[in-house]
Amino acid sequence: MRKPISLLISLILLLFLNATPSSATPKVFVNGQGVRFDVLPIVKNDVTLVPLRAIFQALGAQVNWDGTTQTIFAIKNGISVKLSIGEKIAYKDGKPVTLQEPARVIGGSTLVPLRFVSEAIGAGVAWDGTNQVVTITSGDSGSQSNTPVGTIKVHFLDVGQADSILVQFPNGQNMLVDAGNNDDGPAVVSYLKQQGIKKIDFLIGTHPHEDHIGGMDNVIQSFESGQVFMPRVTTTTKTFEDVLTALKAKGLKIITAKAGVTVFDQGNLKVNFVAPVGSSYDDLNNWSAVTRIQYGNIPFLLTGDAEAQSEGEMLNSGANLKADVLKVGHHGSSSSTSPAFLKAVAPKYAVISVGAGNDYGHPDKGTLAKLANAGVQVYRTDQDGTMVFTSNGNNITVEKLRSTVKPRAPDTNTVITPTAPIIPVAGGYIGNKNTKKFHLPSCSSLPSEGNRVYFKTRDDAIKAGYVPCKICNP
Ligand SMILES: [Zn+2]
Ligand SMILES: [Zn+2]
Known part of the structure; x- marks a missing residue:
């Protein structure tokens, strides 16, 4: 059986080599749209090899090429694919898969096996031998084939009255900012696993309050971590001790998060801290590490629980605070989102991470009014569930996953009760x-x-x- 097939392939190859390329080169369609290749696809041992960037772009996957190790890394919807040039073992989500034909560099272009990469990231592949047509259905609705290579995804997890934000960078790296309350740890871990996360390249604990770092010990125990950032402040709570113990067990050290620290800067993609600016605060909330992410033309600002004092300092520091998406400070409390700060950030979208019917009366009526008056579109985890903001660096799409982390977003709007100022208590x-x-x-x-x-x-x-x-x- 094998011989006639390989004979046929040789014949096709011969045809391909001698005839005008268009007649024998397979045509590739993704979701009904023809894919144009700069370098023509080739067929080798029954396997169609196609140029790397064009195919992953058409499939809507993010792709990264490491020239040193000659490795291709692609990711889509949390599914990762890794191939090395000339290597017959590829990896899907870290699991080895044997290829009939490895990826190759031909004439300076990297070509990858079409069927493997398509099927690995969940697309269906149909081959019409008579007409030499490959039809790929990527399973995405809409014009996925037009999605530019490289999108950033910012997930605001619905962890109730707490914060947890996952950022998936276009290069396949991940960042987690906060991890919910103590009892949210397992849910946060399982959500990250659902996204195919294997490593938290950058882990940020905004400040040592339990509703921010509560689940962090579980995250540290469950994933490999890269760099860990926290502000230079300690508390004596068990929650904080648990985080320190988990870090120590993994041999991880805390890098100080403060204004002026750059997490990384790749030109088109930059992550830096704009707070805390000072080095002494009465309120732990004002210690919050405030993270600014800029991808292309789209900035995000994640403020933790930073209150008016920190906001004032950020404004005075002269740092660029402009953001299309603002994670509203301190769960929408009246203590944050001062008018001058809101004006400087000038967000299009605001996300309030808040638990339904919480004891604090968060979010504050006045804060909601300020955002509404500024024409900001507000999303709330207690009403919208988990939200994923996706951007290609030019525009943003918002997807609501309706509480995939906590099944407690109510169907109707919660009644917002104004809250009295919280008086600090010493002891007791x-x-x-x-x-x-x-x-x-x-x-x-x-x-x-x-x-x-x-x-x-x-x-x-x-x-x-x-x-x-x-x-x-x-
Ligand atoms: Zn908080
Ligand atoms: Zn706090």
Whole structure:
């Protein structure tokens, strides 16, 4: 059986070599659109090899070429493909796959096996031998074939009353900013795994509050991490200790996140910190590492829980704060998003990471009004679930995944109650009149001022019939 086929292939090859190329060169269609190649595809041992960039672009995948190791790395919808020149073992999501024909460099162009790369990233491939036509269906709706190579994806995970943001860079690297509350760790890990994440190249803990670094120990334990950034501030909470222990176990060191630090700068793609500007704050929130990402013409600003004081310092620092997408500071609290800061950022989109019916009354009515008056389109994790912002460097698309992390986004808008200013308490315990739970003042889920009752000692709280909070374990 093999002989006649190879004979046929030789014949085709012979035909291809002698006849005008267009008559014997396979034509490739992706989602009904013909793919134009600068270098013509070739058929070798029954395998069609096509130019690398053109095919991945047509398939809507991000592709990266490492000249030193002669390795091709492509990613689409979280599925990764790795091929090396002349190497018959390729990798799909890190698992080896044997190729009939390896990728080759021919006439200075890199050619890859068409069927393997297409099928690996989830496309269907049909071959019409009579007409020499390859039809590929990439399974994406719309004009995926027009998607430029290289998109950035920023996922705002719905982790309830907490923050967690995944950034997938066009070069296949990943960054995670915060990891939700303590009990969100496993859900964040599973979401990252669903996206095909193998390594967190850049891990950022904005500040040591539990609703930001709570799940970080799970993330550190579950993935390989590259560089870890946190502001230069410590707390004595168990949550913070857990993160330090997890980092130590993996031999990871913390790099100080502060204004002026550049995570990386690849020209077209840059990540840097614009806060904290100062070196001493009363409120941990103002220690928040504020990350600015710029891809092409599209900047993102991720502010953690930075409040008005830090916002003022960022403005005075003269740093570029302009962003098309703003992760609104401190869950939309009234303590953040000062008018001057909002004016400087001038976002088109704002994302508020907030839990439905939270005890703080976040987001603040006034903050929502400010954003609305500025013509900003607001997205909220409690209403929209997990959101993915995708950009090719020129425009942005928003996709709502409706709470794939936490099944708790309500169907209707939540009632927003104005919140009284939170009075800082030195020591003691804070009870919630509604839930009859008591908390440490440092707890991430303290009740709003109106629902609070203060206890001097733990015994006082227990005697009053209050039970310890499971998050802060007072
Ligand atoms: Zn927070
Ligand atoms: Zn905080």
